[in-house]
Amino acid sequence: MRRPIPQCSPLAAYQAQAADIDAAIRDTLEAGRYVLGPRVAGFEASFARWIGVAHGLGVANGTDALELALRALGVGAGDFVVTSSMSAVATAVAIRKAGASPLFADIDPEHGLVDPAGIDALFASHGQRIRALVPVHLYGRCVDMDAIMATARRHGVPVVEDCAQAHGAQWSGRAAGSFGAFGSFSFYPTKNLGAIGDGGALVTDDAELRERARLLREYGWKTRYISDIEGGNSRLDELQAAVLQVKLARLHEDNAARHRIAQVYREGLRHAEIQVFRGDDTGHVYHQFVVLSEARDALQAHLASHEIGSLVHYPAAIHMQPAYASADYAPVPLPNTERWTSRVLSLPMYPQLPLDDARRVVETVNAWRMPRR
Numbered sequence: 001m002r003r004p005i006p007q008c009s010p011l012a013a014y015q016a017q018a019a020d021i022d023a024a025i026r027d028t029l030e031a032g033r034y035v036l037g038p039r040v041a042g043f044e045a046s047f048a049r050w051i052g053v054a055h056g057l058g059v060a061n062g063t064d065a066l067e068l069a070l071r072a073l074g075v076g077a078g079d080f081v082v083t084s085s086m087s088a089v090a091t092a093v094a095i096r097k098a099g100a101s102p103l104f105a106d107i108d109p110e111h112g113l114v115d116p117a118g119i120d121a122l123f124a125s126h127g128q129r130i131r132a133l134v135p136v137h138l139y140g141r142c143v144d145m146d147a148i149m150a151t152a153r154r155h156g157v158p159v160v161e162d163c164a165q166a167h168g169a170q171w172s173g174r175a176a177g178s179f180g181a182f183g184s185f186s187f188y189p190t191k192n193l194g195a196i197g198d199g200g201a202l203v204t205d206d207a208e209l210r211e212r213a214r215l216l217r218e219y220g221w222k223t224r225y226i227s228d229i230e231g232g233n234s235r236l237d238e239l240q241a242a243v244l245q246v247k248l249a250r251l252h253e254d255n256a257a258r259h260r261i262a263q264v265y266r267e268g269l270r271h272a273e274i275q276v277f278r279g280d281d282t283g284h285v286y287h288q289f290v291v292l293s294e295a296r297d298a299l300q301a302h303l304a305s306h307e308i309g310s311l312v313h314y315p316a317a318i319h320m321q322p323a324y325a326s327a328d329y330a331p332v333p334l335p336n337t338e339r340w341t342s343r344v345l346s347l348p349m350y351p352q353l354p355l356d357d358a359r360r361v362v363e364t365v366n367a368w369r370m371p372r373r
């Protein structure tokens with residue numbers, strides 16, 4: 001049996017920068033300040049600059065980042081927030097935690113991202129109660145932000161970009177997270193920029209919005225121990241910020257490595273029963289490389305039998321999961337989403353994946369015989 005190929009590897013990311021990460025951790029330990037200190041402030045500034053916006057705000061995780069962005073924009077009870085059901089459940093969790101309800105638009109069957117035309121259609125039925133749009137840049141690919149921003153302007157609602165899978169992704173040469181009122185990021189270890197624990201951030205060009213989110217991040221404190229508004233606790237710690245600062249220096253390089261792996265897949269994969277997106281992938285940062293098959297489970301078993309890891313993102317769309325199966329959330333049918341969920345498979349993808357391993361994945365997929373039904 002040949003060496004196993006994992007689907008992703010946060011360990012490989014650590015090992016690639018072990019000396020620098022170890023030094024940053026030791027520095028932080030010896031500095032003696034462990035939560036919301038100078039390393040968090042430094043990382044917030046660096047990350048905002050890297051995205052190309054004025055302000056950053058470190059928070060505890062990506063779910064909190066989305067929730068705080070919505071709250072800072074005044075979204076709350078009784079409001080609808082339009083998003084995609086083809087996302088991490090966290091997107092809906094954050095909307096619910098802000099007190100609002102998700103409203104799902106269907107995806108484009110070409111790439112799995114929300115179809116802006118479907119968002120427009122939801123305004124016809126639910127217009128007055130829609131208070132924000134949350135486009136999800138799924139798999140590292142940007143939603144059509146020209147269409148999203150035009151729709152948002154037409155209806156006078158703000159946009160919060162869910163960039164948890166899209167650190168450094170671009171649309172028309174501009175970074176994901178720089179279009180909306182807020183860009184919301186997760187630094188969960190497997191994301192394109194991953195911490196050694198949980199972490200998240202908001203970016204925005206609006207100093208007032210940043211200040212509102214900052215208050216919400218820590219007990220509503222404008223000054224210490226005095227709560228101006230009701231807030232919570234979603235602080236980022238200094239160890240995560242120090243590690244993120246080290247990793248941010250390599251993020252462009254890491255994203256370029258993901259792109260090279262994706263080109264091996266795009267050029268090599270040839271299988272009559274497997275659909276691969278071969279359209280324009282400019283600006284795509286390949287958080288995941290997905291393929292589609294009618295016999296997805298058999299394909300996944302075939303890969304596993306050759307020691308190749310794969311994952312399904314996601315086995316059930318959000319509106320198909322018991323906790324979110326309310327008809328209120330999916331007032332229109334979502335056929336493309338439901339079909340996508342039954343066919344999609346994520347191949348191995350992480351910056352340190354050797355290109356020879358990517359070629360072995362290609363050969364193994366191409367050699368698969370789809371079972372007769």
Ligand SMILES: *Cc1c(COP(=O)(O)O)cnc(C)c1O
Nearest residue numbers: 061062063088090091164186188
């Ligand atoms: C990971 C993820 C989140 C949530 O981030 P956490 O840090 O895990 O809370 C939100 N949205 C999407 C699309 C994600 O992939």
